[in-house]
Amino acid sequence: MIEPGVPAPDFTLPDQDGNEVSLAALQGQRVVLVFYPADFSPLCTDQLNVYQEVLGELGERGVKMLGVSVDSAWAHKAFQDHLGVSIPLLADFHPKGQVAKAYGVWVDDYGVSARSLVMIGPDGTVEWSYRSSSPLEIPGANLIFDALDERQAA
Amino acid sequence: MPTSSSTPWTSAKPPEPGPDDHQRGEGPLVVEYADFECHHCALAHLRLRGLAVTRLFRHFPVNSKHPRARALAHAAEAAGLQGRFWEMHDSLFEDQAHLDDPHLWERAGTLSLDIDRFEADRRSEEVAERVERDFRSGIRAGVTSTPALFVEGRMYSGVPSEQLLSVLLSSPRPLTGKS
Numbered sequence A: 001m002i003e004p005g006v007p008a009p010d011f012t013l014p015d016q017d018g019n020e021v022s023l024a025a026l027q028g029q030r031v032v033l034v035f036y037p038a039d040f041s042p043l044c045t046d047q048l049n050v051y052q053e054v055l056g057e058l059g060e061r062g063v064k065m066l067g068v069s070v071d072s073a074w075a076h077k078a079f080q081d082h083l084g085v086s087i088p089l090l091a092d093f094h095p096k097g098q099v100a101k102a103y104g105v106w107v108d109d110y111g112v113s114a115r116s117l118v119m120i121g122p123d124g125t126v127e128w129s130y131r132s133s134s135p136l137e138i139p140g141a142n143l144i145f146d147a148l149d150e151r152q153a154a
Numbered sequence B: 001m002p003t004s005s006s007t008p009w010t011s012a013k014p015p016e017p018g019p020d021d022h023q024r025g026e027g028p029l030v031v032e033y034a035d036f037e038c039h040h041c042a043l044a045h046l047r048l049r050g051l052a053v054t055r056l057f058r059h060f061p062v063n064s065k066h067p068r069a070r071a072l073a074h075a076a077e078a079a080g081l082q083g084r085f086w087e088m089h090d091s092l093f094e095d096q097a098h099l100d101d102p103h104l105w106e107r108a109g110t111l112s113l114d115i116d117r118f119e120a121d122r123r124s125e126e127v128a129e130r131v132e133r134d135f136r137s138g139i140r141a142g143v144t145s146t147p148a149l150f151v152e153g154r155m156y157s158g159v160p161s162e163q164l165l166s167v168l169l170s171s172p173r174p175l176t177g178k179s
Helices: A042-053 A055-060 A073-083 A098-102 A141-153 B039-048 B069-080 B085-094 B101-110 B115-122 B125-140 B162-169
Strands: A012-014 A020-022 A030-035 A063-069 A089-091 A116-120 A126-131 B022-024 B029-034 B054-059 B148-151 B154-157
Touching (some): A042 A073
Antiparallel strands (some): B029 B148, B148 B154
16 A cells, blocks of 8 residues: 555546546645445445535545546446535546556455545645555544644644 | 444544433443434434433434435434423434424424424524534544444444344443433
């Protein structure tokens, strides 16, 4: 898993509407990448629903949240509508898992990314990362706020 | 059967009970984060009902998942301002098929609430802030889905398992008085 202090690997991926989202274009903003295994799995649903509830507060604190999984943009669109969430969902679909691999969260046995969070600073450096100890563990939004408090209080 | 899992507490401090928390019963403390539109929360309620535990309830409405959740939390708080929080809590969990406004008025009538006051209170900022405060405390405590129960510093997500219930029932703490 990618560690704090290193430059975040750049990427360009389509979101749920087919728009290309590149990390480089978000420079100057703090970004939280939410890697998750799959659209429509019950735990992912809970995770994104809860994050959606704190999206406003994250936005006020200058954080852009992006979901990333190996599902296609079409699946992401349906998933986003199904959940009623507005968190952009990026399709790490082709070549499959390329971004997950660059961030060291690829799980080869299952062909998906591990449930992980990566916070990238406005200067494009990884500030904080967290990988769930098991796919069943959903990282609480408290982890993001704790990491943010540390940075914004400094 | 809904998933029932327990996860050891790792990431955050357990929520401290406060003076204005809704609490009832006697026995080991169970802090519940729940949402009145969540079926698993209703099941958790049924499993905990009648156990010799102190139940402390906090709102954790997940709007994007349950569009009525926040309105229902506000209704329960409004009933609470007339001293009937737990009655409304039980009423909502024990019939989740009728959760629209007319059903809330009906429930309020059954509980002999002052309806005008109930209507004003459930739309008040005070009540909204109260619910939001509960929600935020849940976020800070690492709640990621409902129901989430806190027992002795550990978070248990999902409908309480037989194992958790037996832990509660065999708690070494003295169980005093009423159930």
